[in-house]
Amino acid sequence: MAVTLYDVATLAGVSIKTVSNVVNDYAHIRPTTRAKVLAAIDELGYKPNISARSLRLGRTGVIGLAVPELSLSYFAELADAVIRAAERHNLVVLIEQTGGIREREIAMLSSSRLHFTDGLIFSPLGMGSDDAALLDVSYPLVLLGERIFGGPADHVTMRNVEAARAATTHLIGLGRRRIAAFGAHAGEVLGSAALRLQGYREALDEAGIPFDPDLVREAGQWHRLDGARAMHDLLDAGVPFDAVFGFNDTLALGAVRVLQEAGRSIPADVAVIGFDGLDETKYSLPTLSTVDPGRDELAETAVRVLVERIAERDGQLPPREYLSDFTLVERESTAL
Amino acid sequence: MAVTLYDVATLAGVSIKTVSNVVNDYAHIRPTTRAKVLAAIDELGYKPNISARSLRLGRTGVIGLAVPELSLSYFAELADAVIRAAERHNLVVLIEQTGGIREREIAMLSSSRLHFTDGLIFSPLGMGSDDAALLDVSYPLVLLGERIFGGPADHVTMRNVEAARAATTHLIGLGRRRIAAFGAHAGEVLGSAALRLQGYREALDEAGIPFDPDLVREAGQWHRLDGARAMHDLLDAGVPFDAVFGFNDTLALGAVRVLQEAGRSIPADVAVIGFDGLDETKYSLPTLSTVDPGRDELAETAVRVLVERIAERDGQLPPREYLSDFTLVERESTAL
DNA sequence: GTGAAAGCGCTAACAA
DNA sequence: TTGTTAGCGCTTTCAC
Numbered sequence A, B: 001m002a003v004t005l006y007d008v009a010t011l012a013g014v015s016i017k018t019v020s021n022v023v024n025d026y027a028h029i030r031p032t033t034r035a036k037v038l039a040a041i042d043e044l045g046y047k048p049n050i051s052a053r054s055l056r057l058g059r060t061g062v063i064g065l066a067v068p069e070l071s072l073s074y075f076a077e078l079a080d081a082v083i084r085a086a087e088r089h090n091l092v093v094l095i096e097q098t099g100g101i102r103e104r105e106i107a108m109l110s111s112s113r114l115h116f117t118d119g120l121i122f123s124p125l126g127m128g129s130d131d132a133a134l135l136d137v138s139y140p141l142v143l144l145g146e147r148i149f150g151g152p153a154d155h156v157t158m159r160n161v162e163a164a165r166a167a168t169t170h171l172i173g174l175g176r177r178r179i180a181a182f183g184a185h186a187g188e189v190l191g192s193a194a195l196r197l198q199g200y201r202e203a204l205d206e207a208g209i210p211f212d213p214d215l216v217r218e219a220g221q222w223h224r225l226d227g228a229r230a231m232h233d234l235l236d237a238g239v240p241f242d243a244v245f246g247f248n249d250t251l252a253l254g255a256v257r258v259l260q261e262a263g264r265s266i267p268a269d270v271a272v273i274g275f276d277g278l279d280e281t282k283y284s285l286p287t288l289s290t291v292d293p294g295r296d297e298l299a300e301t302a303v304r305v306l307v308e309r310i311a312e313r314d315g316q317l318p319p320r321e322y323l324s325d326f327t328l329v330e331r332e333s334t335a336l
Numbered sequence C: 001g002t003g004a005a006a007g008c009g010c011t012a013a014c015a016a
Numbered sequence D: 001t002t003g004t005t006a007g008c009g010c011t012t013t014c015a016c
Helices: A005-012 A016-023 A031-044 A050-057 A073-088 A101-108 A129-135 A160-173 A192-207 A225-236 A249-261 A295-311 B005-012 B016-023 B031-046 B048-057 B073-088 B102-110 B129-135 B160-174 B192-207 B224-237 B249-261 B297-309
Strands: A062-065 A092-097 A119-122 A140-146 A152-158 A179-184 A214-218 A243-246 A272-273 A291-292 A321-324 A328-329 B062-067 B092-097 B119-122 B140-143 B153-159 B179-184 B216-218 B243-246 B271-273 B289-290 B321-324 B327-329
Touching: A005 A031, A005 B005, A016 A031, A050 B048, A050 B119, A062 A073, A073 A249, A073 A295, A073 B092, A092 B073, A101 A119, A101 A129, A119 A295, A119 B119, A140 A295, A152 A160, A152 B062, A160 A179, A160 A192, A160 A243, A160 A272, A160 A291, A160 A328, A179 A192, A179 A225, A179 A249, A225 A249, A243 A249, A243 B005, A249 A272, A295 A321, A328 B119, B005 B016, B005 B031, B016 B031, B048 B192, B062 B073, B073 B092, B073 B249, B073 B297, B092 B216, B102 B119, B102 B129, B140 B297, B153 B160, B153 B297, B160 B179, B160 B192, B160 B243, B160 B271, B160 B327, B179 B192, B179 B224, B179 B249, B216 B224, B224 B249, B289 B297, B297 B321
Parallel strands: A062 A092, A062 A119, A119 A140, A140 A152, A152 A321, A179 A214, A179 A243, A243 A272, B062 B092, B062 B119, B119 B140, B140 B153, B153 B321, B179 B216, B179 B243, B243 B271
Antiparallel strands: A092 B092, A291 A328, B289 B327
16 A cells, blocks of 8 residues: 555656655756656655654644534634634644543643644633643643633633623613623633623723622523523513623523513613624524624634744743734624 | 653663553563553653654554534534544544535545545535545545445435435424425435435325425525525515425524514424534524434444444455434424 | 564755 | 665564
8 A cells, every 4th residue: 555755766766865855845856857756656646654754854734723612613613713724834633622621621731642733722611720830731832712821821812801891882882781791700810701701891880880790690601501591590580681791602692592582672672792703693683793803813823823833943932922803793683 | 852662661671662562551561560661651751652653553543524614513513523433432533624615525535634644534515426436545434424325435324315204294294284495406316405305205295295396495505594595585486385394404593584584483384494403403592393313323433434444454345334313303493 | 571673654964 | 966874763573
């Protein structure tokens, strides 16, 4: 099965070095030689053995991507974007799922399953700031989407606070004053939930609207079911409200479903906005306003930063943080 | 950076063969020797170099998965299932996206990007029966989800015809007689669209309901937008109908949205059923009845078959076909 | 039960 | 411009 450089070299009547040069587009080769070699490659159906090349080069051209679950739309769309970005850099992507479970995330960081990738893009969910030390790994690592301050790795993340403030301000601009926030995590300080909550509060403060803790609903998982549950709780509690800010789109869509069942009209009775810019928000009924965190830019930046880290020979540049721009997308769920 | 077998061997005072034996769980090693070696491995933080091992073994422990797009929920959930199944076999998964575009699919089959995977699980969309010859590749290949008869590769697919028949029969059981079918592909003979249409017709025949071509609507892409568009067309055409069978869930959900906008009640006026068993169907309003094609079983089978093909040394077993079982999931959209 | 040594296919000094 | 050759780190016969 194995057609090697030697076979090609023999057939073409040159040395393996020459074949290698042709394969790797080395500059100084006589056109006739190149043609001969290419013909031989074609005839034999030669394909370079990547393992051998990797062994020699110390690089594989494969990067890892670790996300909680591909069946969550956000991460599926993120993976999509990362794969496209990697393609532009001639890299392929190996995907691992952590389930968002802290223990699995930690295990993955030192697992040998990813050990032959050149680097890792990691979207942690279960790990917290206390685990920052565990991110000090010996291979290139870029954190995506979460912000663990003081960690030893590069971060590529979004303007959570500003974007959440913009979303809330948008609702306030509609004349809403009783804005519920779905998806808070009690006690969290630095995760997306905390940052989005902070943005929400800043917007309220700015508008001089008092903060009402009854309007803030926790949701550990940010799945659709959690949004539905939070809305049930809110309705049951009898807390008056005229708008909902879901800390992600899925929560918001879960809330929308329950609102509709309860006979509340969207946006007339309750305006709803989500966060993430999921494709699905374009097609829901009503279409869902959301904050698009610039997923493609995020992915492209993550890959680029990782490539830089891979290229840099153990140069200990301090970890950097990158922020992508966001866009407020206004749709039916917040139409005037 | 590189801690090698030699380093470990030196520290442990043994030969590299012994270290290799320990790493690979070779049977006959004196416990004291093993302990010494393990201690050395631990102290040095030794990790086997996968490239070297692959070069030696001719296998990498990586399989490829090629799907149209991860941002389509069906393929995201499929990828999820494949990754889990691969994990059980100690394999990691490298994912490529083809966009469902025939040319890209064909290019991928001979691309060197996947050339260091041990095998490929391929979910084609753009390629047709005419391209079957192109599937005769020199590496282990398993086709997933599409059925290209007479092709030279193993297939793992679902009972499209039977499942579509069951879905349609379910609607008929509700007393519906004017059942629209969404997602047909004109001229197709062997793809999912053709098979599901066949199941639909068989169910009608069985029930003695005449087939009305006006009720069959084409949709090239099976996205939500296509389902919405098909429903708009159907309504505009003024064709009476009391049920819809979407050839996938996304089409059905797109149709649901338009029906709701048009003020038709589901399921009272129009019963709707989809196909794929997407997670999302549990949370839509109304929840969507669907056919669950046994995704986990499909994925597990695909990985198992691929593993068998990889293990088999160029033994030319004839290509086989595997079918997974399906389940009819009854939800609000077809409740009596 | 353990060691010595060959070689998997490739790239890159170094030579010519 | 092209050829020779030494490894990259590992597994695996074959001795001992």
